Amino acid sequence: MENQKPHVLIVDDERGLRLGTKRLLESEGFVAEAAENGAEGIRLAKSNEYDLAIIDLKMPDIDGIEVLKAIRKENPNTVCFIATAYASFDTAIESTKLGAYSYIPKPFTPEELLLQLRKGYEKRLLILEAERLRKEREERLLEIAYEKTRLKTIMDSITEGALVVNRTGELVMYNSGALKYLDLHEIFIGDVILEILPVEITAIIQKFIDSETYIPNSYSTQVELKPNKELVIEATCSPVPHTDGSLAGVVTVIRNITESVKVEAVKSQFVSMVAHELKTPLAAVIGFLKIILDDEVKVSPEQQKDFLKRSYTRLQSLVVMVNDLLDISRMELRKAQREIKELEIDQILKSIIDFLEIELQKKKITVSLHTDSPACRLKADQNEINRLFTNILSNAVKYNKDNGSIDINISNSGNYLVTRISDTGIGMTKEEKAKLFQEFYRVKNDKTRGISGTGLGLAIVRRIVDSYAGKIDVESNPGEGSTFSVYLPLSLSK
Ligand code: ADP
Numbered sequence: 150m151e152n153q154k155p156h157v158l159i160v161d162d163e164r165g166l167r168l169g170t171k172r173l174l175e176s177e178g179f180v181a182e183a184a185e186n187g188a189e190g191i192r193l194a195k196s197n198e199y200d201l202a203i204i205d206l207k208m209p210d211i212d213g214i215e216v217l218k219a220i221r222k223e224n225p226n227t228v229c230f231i232a233t234a235y236a237s238f239d240t241a242i243e244s245t246k247l248g249a250y251s252y253i254p255k256p257f258t259p260e261e262l263l264l265q266l267r268k269g270y271e272k273r274l275l276i277l278e279a280e281r282l283r284k285e286r287e288e289r290l291l292e293i294a295y296e297k298t299r300l301k302t303i304m305d306s307i308t309e310g311a312l313v314v315n316r317t318g319e320l321v322m323y324n325s326g327a328l329k330y331l332d333l334h335e336i337f338i339g340d341v342i343l344e345i346l347p348v349e350i351t352a353i354i355q356k357f358i359d360s361e362t363y364i365p366n367s368y369s370t371q372v373e374l375k376p377n378k379e380l381v382i383e384a385t386c387s388p389v390p391h392t393d394g395s396l397a398g399v400v401t402v403i404r405n406i407t408e409s410v411k412v413e414a415v416k417s418q419f420v421s422m423v424a425h426e427l428k429t430p431l432a433a434v435i436g437f438l439k440i441i442l443d444d445e446v447k448v449s450p451e452q453q454k455d456f457l458k459r460s461y462t463r464l465q466s467l468v469v470m471v472n473d474l475l476d477i478s479r480m481e482l483r484k485a486q487r488e489i490k491e492l493e494i495d496q497i498l499k500s501i502i503d504f505l506e507i508e509l510q511k512k513k514i515t516v517s518l519h520t521d522s523p524a525c526r527l528k529a530d531q532n533e534i535n536r537l538f539t540n541i542l543s544n545a546v547k548y549n550k551d552n553g554s555i556d557i558n559i560s561n562s563g564n565y566l567v568t569r570i571s572d573t574g575i576g577m578t579k580e581e582k583a584k585l586f587q588e589f590y591r592v593k594n595d596k597t598r599g600i601s602g603t604g605l606g607l608a609i610v611r612r613i614v615d616s617y618a619g620k621i622d623v624e625s626n627p628g629e630g631s632t633f634s635v636y637l638p639l640s641l642s643k
Pocket of ligand 1: 540544545548572574575576577585590591592593597601602603604605606607608630631
């Protein structure tokens with residue numbers, strides 16, 4: 150017998166046999182309990198789980214088969230024996246069908262009974278062991294399932310897309326980011342995913358899979374998933390090793406790089422525009438100097454002076470452009486030191502008008518300034534505000550007609566200080582207006598031919614206005630003048 154004593158239930162209406170059996174079993178190391186009829190047997194079986202049960206088939210109250218059924222229902226792992234003097238083939242079959250382990254014909258010798266019970270108890274221990282293993286496995290499966298859900302939650306909370314394939318290209322794991330970027334609605338673990346991934350990604354994964362040896366490196370590729378750079382991703386594929394160092398699979402991490410790709414494109418476009426704008430005046434200056442330095446070319450002193458003058462003007466305009474560019478770059482890098490203080494915008498505009506006096510006089514332009522006092526106060530950096538309005542006002546002079554006028558109006562509107570600058574100049578078309586604030590954009594027509602400029606003034610204006618979370622509107626028609634309205638927030642948000 151095992152360390153633990155087997156518990157046996159004896160259900161028999163024959164008193165002598167019942168008590169005799171109980172005594173015998175107790176002397177043999179069993180713990181035995183006896184029930185004198187079926188009902189008592191069922192009651193005991195309901196309150197205890199017995200290892201073994203010996204059930205008499207014929208009892209006056211309840212049939213042994215019914216008792217067997219009830220015990221099996223309560224504790225299916227109790228090993229039950231049917232004992233009867235009226236053994237018949239049919240009842241034997243029926244009781245085994247109902248789960249009796251064996252049949253004990255009465256009368257039985259103590260040896261016969263003990264032999265059967267010991268075999269039954271071995272069976273019972275096997276059943277219990279199997280049951281324990283099954284439970285353990287279920288618990289482990291539950292644990293694994295729990296681990297999997299936890300891992301999935303973690304994976305799904307990563308903004309990057311991630312998917313893992315095994316070395317036969319079947320999907321092993323993925324997160325919702327991967328589904329989103331790759332626009333996949335239904336994929337399942339075990340799918341052969343390589344065929345539906347973008348070819349650029351498949352090619353890298355295939356390289357890992359096809360390699361005879363384990364490649365320890367990661368490889369990245371950029372994929373335009375939606376046309377016109379609407380969705381550009383960077384996929385980085387890395388090998389996943391087995392513990393023996395061989396390839397288990399490949400993990401692919403997908404990052405949305407649309408914004409940085411756009412910024413890069415704008416940057417390189419800007420650099421090429423700058424280079425182009427610098428090249429033209431430089432080439433002109435080199436051309437003039439070359440002629441002057443060339444001994445073969447006869448140039449009169451007057452001509453020489455003219456060339457040098459023109460070179461000087463070109464270089465001067467280059468310096469202006471470089472300064473404008475430096476301003477833009479400082480603003481982009483947010484390097485410019487800001488000194489925010491209360492400004493009187495009308496005073497700033499007056500000082501700009503004074504500064505432009507010579508040009509105004511040259512073109513005989515009159516300026517009027519209306520203020521809706523006390524509307525003129527604003528907290529901002531003086532240099533920036535000065536730069537902003539100097540650019541707009543100098544354009545209003547440059548692109549104005551002779552004997553024209555400029556009208557400035559300062560007022561409050563909601564949370565904004567609004568400065569309207571209207572001129573009676575050449576105006577512009579709708580198409581020209583749309584490009585006005587782009588770097589280096591200059592309207593090219595007969596009217597603008599003689600007017601110098603860098604095309605950066607309004608680009609700087611836009612940046613300054615943006616940096617104060619303000620806005621700027623332009624109304625204009627060709628030949629009818631233009632009105633620039635600058636809205637600056639009265640309460641600074643930055
Ligand atoms: P620029 O150095 O050429 O003046 P801006 O960026 O200040 O550069 O202006 C861009 C272009 O917008 C100008 O070249 C001009 O064609 C047009 N523009 C700007 N202001 C006015 C205005 N008040 N009236 C007509 N055209 C203007």
